[in-house]
Protein backbone atom coordinates (compact mmCIF):
# COMPACT_ATOMS: atom_id res chain seq x y z
CA UNK A 1 0.00 0.00 0.00
CA UNK A 2 2.84 2.30 0.89
CA UNK A 3 4.31 1.85 -2.56
CA UNK A 4 0.97 2.51 -4.15
CA UNK A 5 0.51 5.67 -2.14
CA UNK A 6 4.02 6.81 -3.01
CA UNK A 7 3.39 6.13 -6.70
CA UNK A 8 0.14 8.03 -6.63
CA UNK A 9 1.82 11.02 -5.02
CA UNK A 10 4.78 10.91 -7.39
CA UNK A 11 2.48 10.74 -10.36
CA UNK A 12 0.37 13.59 -9.08
CA UNK A 13 3.53 15.69 -8.74
CA UNK A 14 4.69 14.61 -12.17
CA UNK A 15 1.44 15.71 -13.62
CA UNK A 16 1.53 18.93 -11.65
CA UNK A 17 4.93 19.65 -13.15
CA UNK A 18 3.47 19.06 -16.58
CA UNK A 19 0.37 21.04 -15.87
CA UNK A 20 2.41 23.83 -14.33
CA UNK A 21 4.22 24.21 -17.59
CA UNK A 22 1.00 24.41 -19.49
CA UNK A 23 -1.15 27.46 -19.78
CA UNK A 24 -4.48 26.27 -18.36
CA UNK A 25 -6.90 27.62 -15.80
CA UNK A 26 -6.39 26.79 -12.10
CA UNK A 27 -9.83 25.16 -12.04
CA UNK A 28 -8.86 22.92 -14.97
CA UNK A 29 -5.64 22.02 -13.15
CA UNK A 30 -7.58 21.06 -10.07
CA UNK A 31 -9.98 18.97 -12.11
CA UNK A 32 -7.14 17.14 -13.84
CA UNK A 33 -5.48 16.42 -10.50
CA UNK A 34 -8.75 15.16 -9.07
CA UNK A 35 -9.25 12.86 -12.05
CA UNK A 36 -5.69 11.61 -11.68
CA UNK A 37 -6.18 10.84 -8.03
CA UNK A 38 -9.28 8.81 -8.88
CA UNK A 39 -7.87 7.01 -11.93
CA UNK A 40 -6.02 3.75 -11.24
CA UNK A 41 -2.32 4.11 -11.97
CA UNK A 42 -0.98 2.24 -15.00
CA UNK A 43 0.63 -0.48 -12.92
CA UNK A 44 -1.48 -0.18 -9.82
CA UNK A 45 -1.26 -3.84 -8.97
CA UNK A 46 2.33 -4.50 -9.81
CA UNK A 47 4.72 -5.57 -7.08
CA UNK A 48 7.99 -3.64 -7.15
CA UNK A 49 10.16 -5.13 -9.84
CA UNK A 50 12.41 -7.93 -8.62
CA UNK A 51 15.97 -7.21 -9.70
CA UNK A 52 18.28 -9.78 -11.29
CA UNK A 53 15.86 -12.66 -11.79
CA UNK A 54 18.72 -14.86 -13.02
CA UNK A 55 20.35 -14.66 -9.62
CA UNK A 56 17.25 -16.22 -7.98
CA UNK A 57 15.43 -19.50 -7.71
CA UNK A 58 13.16 -19.57 -10.75
CA UNK A 59 10.86 -21.98 -12.55
CA UNK A 60 10.74 -21.51 -16.27
CA UNK A 61 7.28 -21.11 -17.82
CA UNK A 62 8.49 -20.78 -21.40
CA UNK A 63 7.29 -23.21 -24.04
CA UNK A 64 3.98 -23.84 -25.78
CA UNK A 65 1.03 -21.85 -24.42
CA UNK A 66 -2.53 -22.42 -25.61
CA UNK A 67 -3.98 -19.39 -27.36
CA UNK A 68 -7.30 -17.97 -28.45
CA UNK A 69 -7.33 -15.17 -31.00
CA UNK A 70 -10.03 -12.72 -29.92
CA UNK A 71 -10.36 -9.75 -32.31
CA UNK A 72 -13.68 -8.62 -30.74
CA UNK A 73 -12.48 -9.21 -27.17
CA UNK A 74 -15.50 -11.35 -26.46
CA UNK A 75 -13.45 -13.16 -23.84
CA UNK A 76 -13.38 -9.89 -21.92
CA UNK A 77 -16.56 -7.95 -22.76
CA UNK A 78 -20.15 -9.17 -22.94
CA UNK A 79 -22.45 -8.29 -25.83
CA UNK A 80 -23.26 -4.94 -24.18
CA UNK A 81 -19.55 -4.20 -24.17
CA UNK A 82 -19.37 -4.42 -20.39
CA UNK A 83 -16.48 -6.30 -18.74
CA UNK A 84 -17.67 -9.83 -18.20
CA UNK A 85 -17.27 -11.83 -14.99
CA UNK A 86 -17.10 -15.00 -17.00
CA UNK A 87 -14.38 -14.19 -19.46
CA UNK A 88 -11.86 -16.59 -20.96
CA UNK A 89 -9.71 -16.08 -17.88
CA UNK A 90 -12.03 -18.55 -16.11
CA UNK A 91 -10.82 -21.31 -18.43
CA UNK A 92 -14.25 -22.85 -18.06
CA UNK A 93 -15.25 -26.35 -19.23
CA UNK A 94 -18.82 -27.56 -19.71
CA UNK A 95 -19.83 -29.45 -16.57
CA UNK A 96 -22.75 -31.12 -18.25
CA UNK A 97 -23.38 -32.12 -21.81
CA UNK A 98 -25.89 -29.26 -22.13
CA UNK A 99 -23.80 -26.43 -20.80
CA UNK A 100 -22.91 -23.74 -23.33
CA UNK A 101 -19.31 -22.57 -23.33
CA UNK A 102 -18.05 -21.06 -26.53
CA UNK A 103 -14.31 -21.36 -26.10
CA UNK A 104 -11.82 -24.01 -25.14
CA UNK A 105 -8.16 -23.27 -24.57
CA UNK A 106 -7.16 -26.91 -24.60
CA UNK A 107 -8.37 -27.60 -28.11
CA UNK A 108 -7.29 -24.20 -29.49
CA UNK A 109 -3.94 -23.59 -31.10
CA UNK A 110 -0.70 -22.85 -29.35
CA UNK A 111 2.23 -20.47 -29.68
CA UNK A 112 5.74 -20.55 -28.39
CA UNK A 113 6.65 -18.26 -25.50
CA UNK A 114 8.80 -16.25 -25.70
CA UNK A 115 7.86 -15.16 -29.18
CA UNK A 116 5.75 -12.71 -31.11
CA UNK A 117 2.54 -14.06 -32.65
CA UNK A 118 3.09 -12.35 -36.02
CA UNK A 119 5.93 -14.54 -37.20
CA UNK A 120 4.69 -17.83 -35.75
CA UNK A 121 1.65 -18.16 -37.98
CA UNK A 122 0.82 -16.50 -41.30
CA UNK A 123 -2.72 -15.73 -40.13
CA UNK A 124 -1.43 -13.36 -37.45
CA UNK A 125 1.21 -11.61 -39.52
CA UNK A 126 -0.64 -8.28 -39.73
CA UNK A 127 -2.82 -8.88 -36.67
CA UNK A 128 -3.24 -6.13 -34.09
CA UNK A 129 -5.62 -6.95 -31.29
CA UNK A 130 -6.13 -9.40 -28.45
CA UNK A 131 -4.75 -12.90 -28.07
CA UNK A 132 -5.40 -14.92 -24.90
CA UNK A 133 -2.58 -17.13 -23.66
CA UNK A 134 -2.98 -19.99 -21.19
CA UNK A 135 -0.46 -22.22 -19.51
CA UNK A 136 -1.07 -24.76 -16.75
CA UNK A 137 1.48 -25.69 -14.12
CA UNK A 138 1.92 -27.46 -10.81
CA UNK A 139 3.83 -25.87 -8.00
CA UNK A 140 4.56 -27.35 -4.60
CA UNK A 141 4.60 -24.40 -2.22
CA UNK A 142 7.16 -24.51 0.54
CA UNK A 143 6.70 -22.98 3.99
CA UNK A 144 8.18 -19.50 4.48
CA UNK A 145 8.45 -18.75 0.80
CA UNK A 146 6.74 -16.35 -1.54
CA UNK A 147 6.18 -16.83 -5.22
CA UNK A 148 5.87 -14.31 -8.03
CA UNK A 149 5.11 -14.59 -11.71
CA UNK A 150 7.53 -12.57 -13.82
CA UNK A 151 7.16 -11.45 -17.44
CA UNK A 152 10.21 -10.16 -19.30
CA UNK A 153 7.86 -8.30 -21.66
CA UNK A 154 4.38 -8.45 -23.19
CA UNK A 155 3.42 -6.19 -26.06
CA UNK A 156 1.47 -4.08 -25.30
CA UNK A 157 -1.21 -4.31 -22.64
CA UNK A 158 -1.29 -7.42 -20.47
CA UNK A 159 -4.10 -8.50 -18.12
CA UNK A 160 -2.93 -11.39 -16.00
CA UNK A 161 -5.11 -13.96 -14.19
CA UNK A 162 -4.26 -16.93 -12.04
CA UNK A 163 -6.82 -19.65 -11.43
CA UNK A 164 -9.57 -17.35 -12.65
CA UNK A 165 -8.60 -14.35 -10.47
CA UNK A 166 -7.13 -11.14 -11.83
CA UNK A 167 -3.65 -10.56 -10.46
CA UNK A 168 -2.68 -7.45 -12.36
CA UNK A 169 -2.38 -5.38 -15.47
CA UNK A 170 0.73 -4.01 -17.14
CA UNK A 171 1.01 -1.40 -19.84
CA UNK A 172 4.11 -1.00 -22.01
CA UNK A 173 5.50 -3.53 -24.45
CA UNK A 174 9.18 -3.60 -23.60
CA UNK A 175 9.70 -3.65 -19.87
CA UNK A 176 9.40 -6.43 -17.29
CA UNK A 177 6.80 -6.80 -14.54
CA UNK A 178 5.92 -9.21 -11.77
CA UNK A 179 2.94 -10.03 -9.59
CA UNK A 180 2.87 -11.94 -6.33
CA UNK A 181 0.82 -15.15 -6.44
CA UNK A 182 1.72 -16.67 -3.06
CA UNK A 183 -1.87 -16.72 -1.80
CA UNK A 184 -3.46 -17.92 -5.03
CA UNK A 185 -1.11 -20.61 -6.21
CA UNK A 186 -2.01 -24.25 -5.48
CA UNK A 187 -0.11 -27.49 -5.58
CA UNK A 188 -1.53 -28.69 -8.86
CA UNK A 189 -3.67 -27.60 -11.76
CA UNK A 190 -2.84 -23.88 -11.73
CA UNK A 191 -3.84 -22.04 -14.86
CA UNK A 192 -2.20 -18.77 -15.76
CA UNK A 193 -4.10 -16.76 -18.36
CA UNK A 194 -2.83 -13.58 -19.99
CA UNK A 195 -4.81 -11.34 -22.27
CA UNK A 196 -2.30 -9.58 -24.48
CA UNK A 197 -3.55 -6.68 -26.57
CA UNK A 198 -1.29 -4.89 -29.03
CA UNK A 199 -3.82 -2.46 -30.52
CA UNK A 200 -2.11 0.86 -31.15
CA UNK A 201 -3.64 3.84 -29.35
CA UNK A 202 -3.24 7.54 -29.88
CA UNK A 203 -2.59 8.14 -26.16
CA UNK A 204 -0.15 5.25 -25.69
CA UNK A 205 3.65 5.06 -25.68
CA UNK A 206 4.49 4.52 -28.49
CA UNK A 207 1.54 6.12 -30.19
CA UNK A 208 -0.19 5.22 -33.49
CA UNK A 209 2.67 5.94 -35.88
CA UNK A 210 6.02 4.18 -35.73
CA UNK A 211 8.46 2.78 -38.26
CA UNK A 212 8.71 -0.71 -36.81
CA UNK A 213 6.56 -3.83 -36.68
CA UNK A 214 4.07 -3.96 -33.84
CA UNK A 215 4.97 -7.52 -32.85
CA UNK A 216 2.39 -8.72 -30.32
CA UNK A 217 2.48 -11.36 -27.63
CA UNK A 218 4.45 -12.70 -24.72
CA UNK A 219 7.66 -11.75 -26.42
CA UNK A 220 10.08 -12.43 -23.57
CA UNK A 221 10.74 -15.07 -20.90
CA UNK A 222 8.04 -15.94 -18.36
CA UNK A 223 9.03 -17.47 -15.03
CA UNK A 224 8.04 -18.04 -11.46
CA UNK A 225 10.37 -16.55 -8.88
CA UNK A 226 10.54 -18.14 -5.47
CA UNK A 227 11.83 -16.02 -2.59
CA UNK A 228 12.06 -16.26 1.20
CA UNK A 229 9.33 -14.39 3.12
CA UNK A 230 11.62 -11.38 3.46
CA UNK A 231 13.87 -11.03 0.44
CA UNK A 232 16.30 -8.76 -1.36
CA UNK A 233 13.87 -7.02 -3.68
CA UNK A 234 16.21 -4.61 -5.41
CA UNK A 235 19.58 -2.92 -5.14
CA UNK A 236 21.67 -0.30 -6.87
CA UNK A 237 25.43 -0.80 -6.73
CA UNK A 238 27.46 1.45 -9.04
CA UNK A 239 30.30 3.96 -8.83
CA UNK A 240 29.35 7.42 -7.68
CA UNK A 241 29.33 9.91 -10.53
CA UNK A 242 32.83 11.14 -11.26
CA UNK A 243 34.53 8.65 -8.93
CA UNK A 244 36.61 5.63 -9.85
CA UNK A 245 36.66 3.90 -6.48
CA UNK A 246 33.67 5.12 -4.51
CA UNK A 247 30.52 3.01 -4.70
CA UNK A 248 27.13 4.39 -3.70
CA UNK A 249 23.63 3.05 -3.94
CA UNK A 250 21.05 1.23 -1.90
CA UNK A 251 19.50 -2.10 -1.03
CA UNK A 252 15.80 -2.66 -0.55
CA UNK A 253 14.19 -5.62 1.20
CA UNK A 254 10.56 -6.66 0.92
CA UNK A 255 8.69 -8.68 3.53
CA UNK A 256 7.97 -8.49 7.24
CA UNK A 257 11.50 -8.57 8.71
CA UNK A 258 12.53 -5.32 7.12
CA UNK A 259 15.08 -4.20 9.67
CA UNK A 260 18.17 -6.42 9.37
CA UNK A 261 21.87 -6.38 8.50
CA UNK A 262 22.79 -6.73 4.82
CA UNK A 263 26.35 -7.47 3.73
CA UNK A 264 27.74 -6.43 0.37
CA UNK A 265 30.55 -8.77 -0.61
CA UNK A 266 32.94 -8.50 -3.56
CA UNK A 267 35.28 -11.43 -2.82
CA UNK A 268 37.65 -10.83 -5.74
CA UNK A 269 38.29 -7.27 -4.55
CA UNK A 270 38.61 -8.47 -0.95
CA UNK A 271 35.65 -6.31 0.00
CA UNK A 272 32.88 -6.95 2.51
CA UNK A 273 30.80 -4.43 4.49
CA UNK A 274 27.55 -4.62 6.43
CA UNK A 275 24.73 -2.11 6.41
CA UNK A 276 21.46 -2.15 8.30
CA UNK A 277 18.13 -1.69 6.59
CA UNK A 278 15.60 0.65 8.19
CA UNK A 279 11.98 0.03 9.08
CA UNK A 280 11.09 0.37 5.39
CA UNK A 281 13.67 -2.28 4.44
CA UNK A 282 15.94 0.31 2.88
CA UNK A 283 19.67 0.87 3.41
CA UNK A 284 21.83 3.43 1.66
CA UNK A 285 25.24 1.98 0.79
CA UNK A 286 28.43 3.88 0.44
CA UNK A 287 31.97 2.50 0.39
CA UNK A 288 35.35 2.72 -1.28
CA UNK A 289 37.01 -0.26 -2.89
CA UNK A 290 39.96 -0.89 -5.12
CA UNK A 291 38.24 -2.02 -8.30
CA UNK A 292 39.47 -2.82 -11.76
CA UNK A 293 37.29 -0.69 -14.02
CA UNK A 294 35.00 -1.98 -16.76
CA UNK A 295 35.83 -0.80 -20.27
CA UNK A 296 35.33 -2.03 -23.86
CA UNK A 297 38.95 -3.23 -23.88
CA UNK A 298 38.57 -5.07 -20.59
CA UNK A 299 34.93 -5.58 -19.60
CA UNK A 300 35.67 -6.66 -16.06
CA UNK A 301 32.68 -7.96 -14.10
CA UNK A 302 32.81 -8.85 -10.41
CA UNK A 303 30.80 -11.40 -8.51
CA UNK A 304 28.86 -9.34 -6.01
CA UNK A 305 26.92 -10.82 -3.11
CA UNK A 306 23.99 -9.01 -1.51
CA UNK A 307 23.47 -10.99 1.66
CA UNK A 308 20.69 -10.34 4.13
CA UNK A 309 19.97 -12.72 7.02
CA UNK A 310 16.88 -14.02 5.27
CA UNK A 311 18.01 -13.97 1.60
CA UNK A 312 21.16 -13.88 -0.51
CA UNK A 313 21.47 -12.81 -4.13
CA UNK A 314 24.53 -12.90 -6.40
CA UNK A 315 25.08 -10.68 -9.39
CA UNK A 316 27.84 -9.91 -11.92
CA UNK A 317 28.53 -6.21 -11.76
CA UNK A 318 30.99 -3.98 -13.59
CA UNK A 319 32.22 -0.62 -12.29
CA UNK A 320 33.09 2.31 -14.52
CA UNK A 321 32.65 6.04 -14.51
CA UNK A 322 30.93 7.95 -17.27
CA UNK A 323 30.70 11.74 -17.42
CA UNK A 324 31.08 14.67 -19.77
CA UNK A 325 33.48 17.60 -19.73
CA UNK A 326 32.76 20.35 -22.24
CA UNK A 327 32.24 18.52 -25.51
CA UNK A 328 34.01 15.35 -24.34
CA UNK A 329 32.57 12.08 -23.09
CA UNK A 330 34.86 10.58 -20.46
CA UNK A 331 34.90 6.87 -19.71
CA UNK A 332 36.91 6.19 -16.55
CA UNK A 333 38.22 9.75 -16.80
CA UNK A 334 39.48 9.42 -20.40
CA UNK A 335 37.90 10.93 -23.55
CA UNK A 336 36.24 8.32 -25.70
CA UNK A 337 34.58 8.24 -29.13
CA UNK A 338 31.43 6.12 -29.34
CA UNK A 339 31.84 3.99 -32.47
CA UNK A 340 28.29 2.75 -32.65
CA UNK A 341 25.38 1.45 -34.64
CA UNK A 342 21.62 1.39 -34.04
CA UNK A 343 19.88 -1.95 -33.54
CA UNK A 344 16.18 -2.94 -33.53
CA UNK A 345 15.19 -5.93 -31.43
CA UNK A 346 14.73 -8.23 -34.44
CA UNK A 347 15.98 -11.76 -34.54
CA UNK A 348 18.82 -12.35 -36.95
CA UNK A 349 17.88 -14.70 -39.82
CA UNK A 350 14.83 -16.20 -38.02
CA UNK A 351 12.99 -12.83 -38.08
CA UNK A 352 10.46 -11.53 -35.58
CA UNK A 353 11.31 -10.28 -32.11
CA UNK A 354 14.70 -11.26 -30.74
CA UNK A 355 14.54 -12.76 -27.26
CA UNK A 356 17.40 -15.15 -26.59
CA UNK A 357 21.01 -15.02 -25.52
CA UNK A 358 21.96 -16.45 -28.95
CA UNK A 359 20.08 -13.63 -30.71
CA UNK A 360 21.96 -11.09 -28.59
CA UNK A 361 25.28 -12.78 -29.30
CA UNK A 362 24.70 -12.71 -33.07
CA UNK A 363 23.58 -9.06 -33.15
CA UNK A 364 26.32 -7.82 -30.85
CA UNK A 365 28.84 -10.06 -32.63
CA UNK A 366 28.03 -8.25 -35.90
CA UNK A 367 28.40 -4.90 -34.12
CA UNK A 368 31.83 -5.99 -32.87
CA UNK A 369 32.77 -7.12 -36.35
CA UNK A 370 31.92 -3.61 -37.52
CA UNK A 371 34.45 -2.26 -35.03
CA UNK A 372 31.78 -0.87 -32.69
CA UNK A 373 32.30 -0.18 -29.01
CA UNK A 374 28.77 1.22 -28.67
CA UNK A 375 25.21 0.36 -29.69
CA UNK A 376 22.04 2.40 -29.65
CA UNK A 377 19.23 -0.02 -28.80
CA UNK A 378 16.33 1.55 -30.65
CA UNK A 379 13.51 2.52 -30.03
CA UNK A 380 12.47 0.84 -26.76
CA UNK A 381 14.21 -1.18 -24.05
CA UNK A 382 15.52 -4.45 -25.54
CA UNK A 383 15.41 -7.79 -23.76
CA UNK A 384 17.76 -8.27 -20.83
CA UNK A 385 20.06 -10.64 -22.73
CA UNK A 386 21.17 -7.75 -24.92
CA UNK A 387 22.28 -5.76 -21.92
CA UNK A 388 23.87 -8.71 -20.13
CA UNK A 389 25.80 -9.70 -23.28
CA UNK A 390 26.87 -6.10 -23.90
CA UNK A 391 28.17 -6.04 -20.32
CA UNK A 392 30.13 -9.24 -20.97
CA UNK A 393 31.44 -8.21 -24.41
CA UNK A 394 32.42 -4.66 -23.50
CA UNK A 395 29.91 -2.77 -25.65
CA UNK A 396 28.55 0.51 -24.33
CA UNK A 397 24.77 0.89 -24.62
CA UNK A 398 22.32 3.71 -25.26
CA UNK A 399 18.93 2.53 -24.06
CA UNK A 400 15.68 4.37 -24.74
CA UNK A 401 11.94 4.39 -24.22
CA UNK A 402 9.41 4.52 -27.08
CA UNK A 403 8.60 8.22 -26.73
CA UNK A 404 8.70 8.46 -30.49
CA UNK A 405 7.45 11.08 -32.97
CA UNK A 406 3.98 12.31 -32.01
CA UNK A 407 3.16 11.46 -28.42
CA UNK A 408 0.15 13.12 -26.69
CA UNK A 409 2.27 15.71 -24.92
CA UNK A 410 -0.60 17.32 -23.07
CA UNK A 411 -2.08 14.12 -21.69
CA UNK A 412 -1.07 13.48 -18.04
CA UNK A 413 -1.93 9.78 -18.38
CA UNK A 414 0.48 9.48 -21.32
CA UNK A 415 3.15 11.18 -19.25
CA UNK A 416 2.57 8.80 -16.37
CA UNK A 417 2.85 5.88 -18.79
CA UNK A 418 6.15 7.19 -20.20
CA UNK A 419 7.51 7.79 -16.69
CA UNK A 420 6.54 4.28 -15.75
CA UNK A 421 8.31 2.74 -18.76
CA UNK A 422 11.37 4.88 -18.05
CA UNK A 423 11.33 3.76 -14.42
CA UNK A 424 11.04 0.10 -15.37
CA UNK A 425 13.87 0.34 -17.90
CA UNK A 426 16.14 1.91 -15.29
CA UNK A 427 14.97 -0.52 -12.60
CA UNK A 428 15.99 -3.52 -14.68
CA UNK A 429 19.35 -2.33 -16.03
CA UNK A 430 20.71 0.16 -13.50
CA UNK A 431 23.45 -2.22 -12.33
CA UNK A 432 24.84 -2.86 -15.81
CA UNK A 433 28.08 -1.00 -16.49
CA UNK A 434 27.49 -1.30 -20.24
CA UNK A 435 24.57 1.13 -20.10
CA UNK A 436 26.09 4.60 -20.35
CA UNK A 437 23.17 6.62 -21.76
CA UNK A 438 19.44 6.69 -21.05
CA UNK A 439 17.53 8.40 -23.81
CA UNK A 440 14.09 9.88 -23.27
CA UNK A 441 12.80 10.48 -26.81
CA UNK A 442 13.27 10.16 -30.55
CA UNK A 443 12.58 12.87 -33.16
CA UNK A 444 9.86 14.67 -31.29
CA UNK A 445 8.43 17.88 -32.76
CA UNK A 446 9.12 21.12 -30.88
CA UNK A 447 6.40 22.62 -28.70
CA UNK A 448 6.07 23.93 -25.14
CA UNK A 449 4.02 20.93 -24.08
CA UNK A 450 6.60 18.52 -25.52
CA UNK A 451 9.41 20.33 -23.70
CA UNK A 452 7.54 20.18 -20.39
CA UNK A 453 6.87 16.45 -20.91
CA UNK A 454 10.48 15.62 -21.76
CA UNK A 455 11.93 17.80 -18.98
CA UNK A 456 9.76 15.82 -16.61
CA UNK A 457 11.23 12.56 -17.95
CA UNK A 458 14.76 13.93 -17.70
CA UNK A 459 14.35 14.87 -14.06
CA UNK A 460 12.66 11.54 -13.32
CA UNK A 461 15.63 9.69 -14.83
CA UNK A 462 18.11 11.83 -12.88
CA UNK A 463 16.28 11.10 -9.64
CA UNK A 464 16.28 7.38 -10.28
CA UNK A 465 19.85 7.24 -11.56
CA UNK A 466 22.08 10.24 -10.90
CA UNK A 467 25.12 8.58 -12.50
CA UNK A 468 24.33 7.97 -16.14
CA UNK A 469 24.28 10.37 -19.05
CA UNK A 470 20.97 11.52 -20.46
CA UNK A 471 20.25 12.08 -24.09
CA UNK A 472 17.51 12.18 -26.74
CA UNK A 473 17.63 11.78 -30.50
CA UNK A 474 16.66 15.26 -31.65
CA UNK A 475 16.18 16.99 -34.98
CA UNK A 476 18.13 19.95 -36.34
CA UNK A 477 17.36 22.59 -38.92
CA UNK A 478 19.00 24.57 -41.71
CA UNK A 479 19.94 28.16 -40.97
CA UNK A 480 21.22 28.54 -44.54
CA UNK A 481 21.88 26.20 -47.50
CA UNK A 482 25.03 24.77 -46.00
CA UNK A 483 24.61 25.02 -42.23
CA UNK A 484 22.61 22.80 -39.92
CA UNK A 485 21.91 24.10 -36.44
CA UNK A 486 21.35 22.06 -33.29
CA UNK A 487 19.43 24.30 -30.92
CA UNK A 488 16.47 22.24 -29.71
CA UNK A 489 15.62 23.74 -26.27
CA UNK A 490 15.68 20.22 -24.83
CA UNK A 491 19.46 20.26 -25.38
CA UNK A 492 19.87 22.43 -22.30
CA UNK A 493 18.70 19.58 -20.05
CA UNK A 494 20.70 16.75 -21.65
CA UNK A 495 24.30 15.63 -21.09
CA UNK A 496 24.80 14.35 -24.61
CA UNK A 497 23.11 15.76 -27.71
CA UNK A 498 21.65 13.12 -29.98
CA UNK A 499 20.87 14.14 -33.52
CA UNK A 500 19.26 12.28 -36.45
CA UNK A 501 19.92 13.43 -40.01
CA UNK A 502 19.36 11.80 -43.37
CA UNK A 503 21.50 13.90 -45.71
CA UNK A 504 21.74 11.89 -48.92
CA UNK A 505 18.48 10.00 -48.40
CA UNK A 506 15.48 12.12 -47.30
CA UNK A 507 17.56 15.25 -47.66
CA UNK A 508 19.21 15.63 -51.07
CA UNK A 509 21.74 13.38 -52.72
CA UNK A 510 24.83 11.96 -50.99
CA UNK A 511 27.09 14.75 -52.31
CA UNK A 512 25.06 17.29 -50.37
CA UNK A 513 27.03 16.27 -47.29
CA UNK A 514 30.26 17.62 -48.80
CA UNK A 515 29.30 21.24 -48.26
CA UNK A 516 27.53 20.92 -44.96
CA UNK A 517 28.62 22.20 -41.63
CA UNK A 518 27.03 21.58 -38.23
CA UNK A 519 26.70 24.15 -35.47
CA UNK A 520 25.44 23.69 -31.96
CA UNK A 521 24.07 26.13 -29.43
CA UNK A 522 25.45 23.98 -26.65
CA UNK A 523 28.97 23.21 -25.43
CA UNK A 524 28.11 19.51 -25.21
CA UNK A 525 29.18 16.30 -26.94
CA UNK A 526 27.17 15.23 -29.98
CA UNK A 527 26.30 11.69 -30.98
CA UNK A 528 24.99 11.53 -34.55
CA UNK A 529 22.31 9.09 -33.47
CA UNK A 530 21.03 8.27 -36.99
CA UNK A 531 22.02 8.62 -40.64
CA UNK A 532 21.90 6.21 -43.57
CA UNK A 533 19.75 5.07 -46.47
CA UNK A 534 18.12 1.96 -47.94
CA UNK A 535 19.78 -0.69 -50.09
CA UNK A 536 18.44 -4.06 -51.10
CA UNK A 537 21.22 -6.56 -50.63
CA UNK A 538 22.48 -7.80 -53.99
CA UNK A 539 20.87 -4.91 -55.88
CA UNK A 540 23.70 -3.23 -57.80
CA UNK A 541 23.93 -0.13 -59.97
CA UNK A 542 25.67 3.19 -60.03
CA UNK A 543 26.06 5.41 -56.98
CA UNK A 544 23.07 7.56 -57.94
CA UNK A 545 20.57 4.71 -58.28
CA UNK A 546 18.31 4.48 -55.25
CA UNK A 547 18.02 1.18 -53.42
CA UNK A 548 21.39 -0.10 -54.69
CA UNK A 549 24.24 -1.08 -52.43
CA UNK A 550 26.34 1.49 -54.30
CA UNK A 551 23.98 4.36 -53.41
CA UNK A 552 24.05 3.37 -49.74
CA UNK A 553 27.83 3.00 -49.88
CA UNK A 554 28.09 6.49 -51.34
CA UNK A 555 25.93 7.92 -48.50
CA UNK A 556 28.32 6.43 -45.97
CA UNK A 557 31.39 7.76 -47.82
CA UNK A 558 30.05 11.30 -47.98
CA UNK A 559 28.63 11.18 -44.48
CA UNK A 560 31.89 10.02 -42.93
CA UNK A 561 33.81 12.81 -44.66
CA UNK A 562 31.26 15.30 -43.29
CA UNK A 563 31.18 13.82 -39.78
CA UNK A 564 34.98 14.00 -39.50
CA UNK A 565 34.68 17.81 -39.74
CA UNK A 566 32.28 18.26 -36.81
CA UNK A 567 34.49 19.46 -33.94
CA UNK A 568 32.10 18.45 -31.14
CA UNK A 569 31.17 15.01 -32.54
CA UNK A 570 31.88 12.29 -29.96
CA UNK A 571 29.95 9.37 -31.35
CA UNK A 572 27.93 7.92 -34.21
CA UNK A 573 25.20 5.30 -34.41
CA UNK A 574 24.07 5.07 -38.04
CA UNK A 575 20.70 3.61 -38.94
CA UNK A 576 20.92 0.58 -38.75
CA UNK A 577 22.72 -2.75 -38.21
CA UNK A 578 20.20 -5.00 -39.98
CA UNK A 579 17.12 -4.62 -42.15
CA UNK A 580 13.96 -4.70 -40.05
CA UNK A 581 10.24 -5.10 -40.71
CA UNK A 582 8.07 -2.01 -41.04
CA UNK A 583 4.43 -1.69 -42.17
CA UNK A 584 5.31 1.75 -43.57
CA UNK A 585 7.57 0.26 -46.26
CA UNK A 586 5.46 -1.48 -48.93
CA UNK A 587 7.46 -0.86 -52.15
CA UNK A 588 7.22 -4.21 -54.00
CA UNK A 589 10.38 -6.15 -54.80
CA UNK A 590 12.53 -3.62 -52.94
CA UNK A 591 11.06 -3.10 -49.51
CA UNK A 592 8.24 -5.67 -49.25
CA UNK A 593 7.53 -4.31 -45.75
CA UNK A 594 11.17 -4.09 -44.74
CA UNK A 595 13.09 -0.99 -43.91
CA UNK A 596 16.25 -1.70 -45.92
CA UNK A 597 18.61 0.70 -44.19
CA UNK A 598 20.47 -2.21 -42.64
CA UNK A 599 24.19 -2.55 -43.16
CA UNK A 600 23.37 -6.25 -43.08
CA UNK A 601 20.38 -7.90 -44.76
CA UNK A 602 17.71 -9.82 -42.86
CA UNK A 603 19.52 -12.98 -43.95
CA UNK A 604 22.82 -11.88 -42.48
CA UNK A 605 24.53 -10.70 -45.70
CA UNK A 606 26.79 -7.69 -45.35
CA UNK A 607 26.19 -4.84 -47.77
CA UNK A 608 28.95 -2.68 -49.24
CA UNK A 609 28.34 0.17 -46.80
CA UNK A 610 29.16 -2.15 -43.91
CA UNK A 611 32.78 -2.25 -45.05
CA UNK A 612 32.96 1.54 -45.49
CA UNK A 613 31.89 2.08 -41.90
CA UNK A 614 34.10 -0.76 -40.69
CA UNK A 615 37.14 0.87 -42.31
CA UNK A 616 36.40 4.18 -40.55
CA UNK A 617 35.84 2.50 -37.19
CA UNK A 618 39.12 0.60 -37.56
CA UNK A 619 40.86 3.87 -38.31
CA UNK A 620 39.31 5.45 -35.19
CA UNK A 621 40.33 2.45 -33.13
CA UNK A 622 44.01 3.05 -34.04
CA UNK A 623 43.90 6.66 -32.82
Ligand code: GCB
Pocket residue numbers: 211379442443500530575595597
Ligand atom coordinates in the same frame (compact mmCIF):
# COMPACT_ATOMS: atom_id res chain seq x y z
C1 GCB B 1 14.11 7.92 -38.38
C2 GCB B 1 13.55 7.16 -37.24
C3 GCB B 1 13.66 5.67 -37.43
C4 GCB B 1 13.27 5.33 -38.87
C5 GCB B 1 14.27 5.98 -39.78
C6 GCB B 1 13.96 5.74 -41.27
O1 GCB B 1 14.42 9.06 -38.29
O2 GCB B 1 14.09 7.55 -36.01
O3 GCB B 1 12.85 5.02 -36.52
O4 GCB B 1 13.21 3.96 -39.08
O5 GCB B 1 14.26 7.35 -39.59
O6 GCB B 1 14.35 4.73 -41.81
O7 GCB B 1 13.30 6.58 -41.86
